[in-house]
Amino acid sequence: MEKILQVKDLHVSFKTYGGEVKAVRGVSFDLHKGETLAIVGESGCGKSVTSQSIMRLIPEPPGRIAGGEIIYKDKDLIKLKEPELRKIRGAYISMIFQDPMTALNPTLTIGDQITEGIRQHEDISRDEAKQKAIEMLALVGIPNPEIRLKQYPHQFSGGMRQRIVIAMALVCEPDVLIADEPTTALDVTIQAQILELFRDIQKKIGVSIILITHDLGVVAQVADRIAVMYAGKIVELGSRREIFYQPQHPYTKGLLQSVPRLDMVKGDLIPIPGTPPDLFAPPVGCAFSARCPFAMEVCSRVYPFQYHVSDQHQVDCWLQDERARKLVSTF
Numbered sequence: 664m665e666k667i668l669q670v671k672d673l674h675v676s677f678k679t680y681g682g683e684v685k686a687v688r689g690v691s692f693d694l695h696k697g698e699t700l701a702i703v704g705e706s707g708c709g710k711s712v713t714s715q716s717i718m719r720l721i722p723e724p725p726g727r728i729a730g731g732e733i734i735y736k737d738k739d740l741i742k743l744k745e746p747e748l749r750k751i752r753g754a755y756i757s758m759i760f761q762d763p764m765t766a767l768n769p770t771l772t773i774g775d776q777i778t779e780g781i782r783q784h785e786d787i788s789r790d791e792a793k794q795k796a797i798e799m800l801a802l803v804g805i806p807n808p809e810i811r812l813k814q815y816p817h818q819f820s821g822g823m824r825q826r827i828v829i830a831m832a833l834v835c836e837p838d839v840l841i842a843d844e845p846t847t848a849l850d851v852t853i854q855a856q857i858l859e860l861f862r863d864i865q866k867k868i869g870v871s872i873i874l875i876t877h878d879l880g881v882v883a884q885v886a887d888r889i890a891v892m893y894a895g896k897i898v899e900l901g902s903r904r905e906i907f908y909q910p911q912h913p914y915t916k917g918l919l920q921s922v923p924r925l926d927m928v929k930g931d932l933i934p935i936p937g938t939p940p941d942l943f944a945p946p947v948g949c950a951f952s953a954r955c956p957f958a959m960e961v962c963s964r965v966y967p968f969q970y971h972v973s974d975q976h977q978v979d980c981w982l983q984d985e986r987a988r989k990l991v992s993t994f
């Protein structure tokens with residue numbers, strides 16, 4: 664499987680009055696060509712910070728990439744200077760956010776915004792750029808693109824605006840699209856249409872997608888692989904099938920149990936008791952130990968090794984280790 668992007672041991676912190684928050688604490692993953700990798704977890708787990716670090720969009724300061732590498736085309740994005748990053752952003756790696764309005768300029772027509780985006784990265788005429796914009800709008804399902812090109816963002820519905828944002832993000836045919844909660848602001852029917860659109864476009868242009876979400880329903884529909892984040896670390900990573908049908912980490916199991924399903928009666932939802940740890944002073948051991956029903960003595964004292972359940976399924980949990988119950992005396 665061709666690796667399009669590699670994140671290696673990424674650490675990101677934020678300075679606050681209360682001290683330094685260690686938001687991302689050693690995250691590593693590969694993104695394969697043409698796949699959708701979902702990063703899931705509760706709010707504050709570090710999933711958005713991870714994705715913003717890839718685009719180098721962390722405000723520095725107060726943020727700081729404290730360590731690690733982000734390898735794209737043999738370059739470490741962490742080491743690049745702003746002018747080089749600007750060439751990569753949008754053209755090779757692009758990003759869409761939850762609220763389409765933040766990505767659109769209300770004072771410019773859709774056509775001007777899309778063609779401007781193209782002309783920043785490609786040396787083509789205004790007419791060629793316009794033609795590309797029309798094709799891209801058609802691809803994301805905007806009817807009558809020639810006419811709609813002349814309209815302003817407020818003349819579109821929320822779902823249509825998100826389609827336009829997707830068109831803008833994809834018009835330069837990037838290798839990687841990072842989508843942070845792309846459907847959270849939309850109602851359920853529109854959400855389903857947008858997810859369908861992601862799948863179609865991926866088939867057509869082969870883009871690799873990193874999908875950030877707290878919504879496991881969304882993940883079930885589009886993800887090829889799933890990374891589960893907790894307290895700044897990936898605690899489990901596997902194929903969609905492995906994560907949904909053979910989850911190994913107690914936190915993943917908890918997340919899956921807390922998802923409402925259509926066949927569930929009211930009251931079936933099982934929230935995970937407790938709250939995530941304080942990331943000013945993260946626990947030395949497993950960060951889930953205070954909430955984990957299976958916690959052993961070793962768990963809060965020593966961070967678990969990474970265990971491989973299959974070729975592509977990994978989990979950081981002492982339950983995988985037969986020696987765990989006896990380990991405390993040895994450490």
Ligand code: SF4
Nearest residue numbers: 949952955962980981
């Ligand atoms: Fe629970 Fe221990 Fe596994 Fe952490 S390492 S999830 S505390 S069993």
Ligand code: MG
Nearest residue numbers: 706710711843
């Ligand atoms: Mg977020």
